[in-house]
Amino acid sequence: MEKGRLLSLAAAVFLLASLAFPYWTAKMNAPTYPEQDLVLHMYAFTYQGDIEEWNLVGRLVGVRVPPPIPDAFFLLFPASVVVLVLLALVVAATRRLNILAAVLPWALMAVVLGWGQYSLYLFGHNLDPERPLRYFDTFTPPIVGVLTLGKIKTYHYPDVGTLLFGIGTGLLVVNAWLQMGAPLPRGWPRKRNKDLLEGRYASSG
DSSP states (O other): OOHHHHHHHHHHHHHHHHTTSOSEEEEEEOTTSTTSOEEEEEOSSOEEESHHHHHHHHHHHTOOSSOOOOTTHHHHHHHHHHHHHHHHHHHHHHSOOHHHHHHHHHHHHHHHHHHHHHHHHHHHHSOOTTOSOTTOOOOOOOSSEEEEETTEEEEEEEOHHHHHHHHHHHHHHHHHHHHHTOOOOTTHHHHHHHHHHHHHHHHHO
């Protein structure tokens, strides 16, 4: 099978498989749960994890889990990934739209990261005024990194879904690069130079 077609098909598989795994995960270490870390997984279409326990701790600092992300996101994002899968299949079948297929995943991820960080900003800046631990000021959790609030520490990082999405995107980029830098037909430069030289000598004679 042609290398470019194989790359595009593999990219489609990785992009589609990413929907089955969490894209982002947060873990919390809190004194009220000393024997375990509370986990929150964000999939393309829902949240899963110790949401009830997160909210028990969150009430202390005046927040509610999950962050304020519109329900429409959990429809639009997986639909966008499916569109990218279909686009990768089109590239494999037609060898066209290579550049578009390589650029769109980056644009989608940039929008998701920007909106995700904004949502986390709202999450930490709309604290319940009646929260028990009022000495905690507003805060902005990083989309990737560590947040410490007193003895409560949370870790935020991309998960398997993002890794698979990134691999699929990388394969599409490699495919587009190969297509842009595809070698000329064998013997073409040598034949062209030979014709030019013969033409020059003929005109000078």
